[in-house]
Amino acid sequence: MKILVCISRTPDTTAKIAFSDNNSKFADAGVQWIINPFDEWYSLVRAIEFKEADPSTTIHLITVGGVDVEPIIRKALALGGDEAIRIHAEPLESYQVAAHIASVAHSGGYDLIFTGKETIDFNGGAVGGMLAELLDIPFIPLATSIQVNGNTATIKREIEGGEETVEVPLPLVISSQKGVAEARIPNMRGIMAARTKPLKVVEPSKEEAMTVFKAFELPPPKAGVHLIASDNAEELVRLLHEEARAI
């Protein structure tokens, strides 16, 4: 089986969110960068599990970004994967990312393409679906469990208020979330091996952005908490009913 894992670089989950250039850009000075947790904890680890179960499996990692994303792709290679591809572009939106990845995946012969449920910065969750449409193959979002038997994948996915199990023929694109696998920590052997794994740089095709992130803003601060005495639960319920009209 041949697997492609899409890797995105995101600010650390504890990074301070602030904006620069008249609120038009994320202020990334001093920000710690990580592999998007959905890509790392679930997609990549599940791909590695497939290879552990069948060593003939090939895993390629792919990312879209400048030279500064290379430490992240090396970190991903330290967890596992045979080689990595970096498409040298600075995408502005999901469609450009999907189109760049599709141009590589078209001739790649991949059976499974993993994306994360979303990135924790732009929360689009659209790359997987766009990529699948560009490749004309199925896309199953929000997977919580992925099994492959021969040419068929059996995927559990979250739906509103429940879960469904879908059988889909390969090849396909999946977006994964909690449940798919358990996060791992890279070991020293993996970190050493990652240094010499191939990292291919590909020039992008030209893709116009269809949407533009114009401005950012932080949510207005809360007015401050109204504290209620711990022996006065009735007062809390009264306030929620009469003042907040929430119950």
Next chain:
Amino acid sequence: MSVLIFIDHADGHVKKASHEALSYGAKIAEKNGVIAEALVLGQVQDDLSALGTHGVKKIHQVLHEHLKQFDAQVFTKVMVQVAKQTGATTIVFSNTSSGKALAPRVAVQLKAGLVSGATSLPEGDDDVKIKKNVFSGKAFATVTIKTSIKVITLNVNAFPVTHSENKAEVAIFNASVEAPKSKIIASSKTAGKVSLTEADVVVSAGRGMKGPENWTIVEELADSLGAALACSRPVADAHWRPHNEHVGQTGIAIAPNLYIAIGISGAIQHLAGVNRSKVIVVINKDPEAPFFKAADYGIVGDAFEVVPKITEAVKKLKNS
């Protein structure tokens, strides 16, 4: 020119999120002086003409044996036929499990810009501006769509459902429908519980509960409020609660009317997933818990004493 809204349904009923999407799409149509139309694929038990209450004028329904189960590729091809024939310039989905599967595909087919997870109505004429959540609820972005056709997925609980006296015209649309490649072989409901992403009220608990055996008081409070249950990441990681209850940056992001957090300190990653809640109540015995800074109401106290008293007070209110 029209606005086309996708109606999502399960077990024969239109989903709550679709009522929001219909209200939102109809408002866009009204602002632009165009007609709001909707599309439903497959058989629905609900009276579709009643959806006119949200301001939608016409509902296209496609009936075909291949539409009995959801398949994003099959649904996309049908949607694109309807969008082209009706001349839709704005297409609205709700940002749910099916909207997330369909909207990116439809956007690619129609060469349309996509904004996923919108939280406001589009503003402006051509290059419309739309607000969406970014950084998992820690910030908002204003996004413009440059293409003539625009695809928007609306966040759940982000737009109020509107009502009027109107009825919609329902018409069968003849589309060519392919056989699906995927097959849904099983589906399960989280038994008897309220759907977390769609819930108006969510009761959530964390490590402060000390162990999974202590959840009864949390469940009783949720029951009294008709609320969905949620939990923090450490609780899901320790398998005290199922992973589908984990809310936060790396779990599910929610935006209920009321979020009650019990024994959750309020780490930044947790707040990211819940800070779009309209009203936040925090119950924690540590007065220094960071969650109090993000809360509207708070009680500093022992959850094991406070929570049963709240449940009692809620029951009293509901019975009065």
